């Protein structure tokens with residue numbers, strides 16, 4: 608039995624709080640939202656009404672959460688992580704990042720941001736196909752925990768691992784984090800396609816060619832090819848690109864249906880990581896001179912506000928490439 612601090616008591620932080628709590632760990636959730644914190648203190652989860660068997664600790668004070676444990680699970684939106692933690696004195700702790708995306712401006716993965724802020728700490732990443740609600744309900748899922756220190760991976764796996772929450776291990780933290788970040792951009796493309804009524808064939812094509820793009824960029828940035836065919840790559844890509852529960856896909860779907868960027872974001876009301884990460888993907892692919900037509904198309908719609916149908920048509924009019932590079 609261990610103590611774990613969770614930064615971010617949104618849907619994912621709360622779902623992971625339930626997983627950890629069911630395993631007998633003591634958790635403290637930190638969030639800026641007082642009503643979420645009050646609900647959690649009473650043992651109620653504020654999203655699905657599932658409830659904690661043992662009341663968790665919850666706080667709006669960051670320092671309290673940071674002092675609580677040597678394990679700090681990050682479930683905050685990627686773009687706020689630096690702002691929340693910058694200037695804090697944190698030494699010798701173990702961060703587990705469960706957030707998926709790239710930091711806009713620096714184009715860094717979350718573990719890179721954390722390492723830069725706290726060079727003295729160890730950082731792992733947890734990713735894979737896992738919607739918060741299903742995880743919170745205790746339905747089966749398989750995720751991957753990545754890091755460089757195998758002994759530490761085994762230690763941290765014990766905190767989470769249970770019959771419904773299967774935790775696989777990986778030494779490729781670069782590939783695992785990039786898979787979780789890049790798939791959100793492709794999911795927006797699939798949503799746009801679905802919203803435009805392009806059908807199942809188009810979606811399958813986008814998923815497959817999107818995976819090619821993920822591998823191209825991800826391996827150039829240091830991830831291993833096989834990681835992109837694993838849980839944090841293909842696994843999460845399929846989940847996010849095909850389910851109506853996915854925020855990134857739904858965001859794209861609403862744009863495809865004709866809603867404005869503001870209307871779509873307002874309707875979703877939660878963090879849509881892919882619409883930020885696509886900015887980093889655009890910069891990185893251009894800097895590395897890598898071909899990423901699907902991500903660039905998403906950028907034009909989501910950042911530059913171009914009309915989805917026009918951009919999709921242009922994507923379809925490109926000369927098709929070889930199915931495999933090097934043919």
Ligand SMILES: NC(=O)c1ccc[n+]([C@@H]2O[C@H](COP(=O)([O-])OP(=O)(O)OC[C@H]3O[C@@H](n4cnc5c(N)ncnc54)[C@H](O)[C@@H]3O)[C@@H](O)[C@H]2O)c1
Pocket residue numbers: 615616617618619620637638639640643682683684685687691705706707708737738739740876877878880
């Ligand atoms: N929801 C899922 O199914 C799921 C699954 C896997 C990974 N993730 C990842 O987890 C991360 C969080 O997603 P989520 O679904 O929990 O989002 P969410 O919108 O449900 O929750 C985000 C939480 O962060 C809090 N927050 C925002 N800014 C803050 C700040 N400055 N200080 C303190 N708290 C702050 C908000 O109050 C909110 O409670 C994302 O990177 C997402 O990609 C989500």
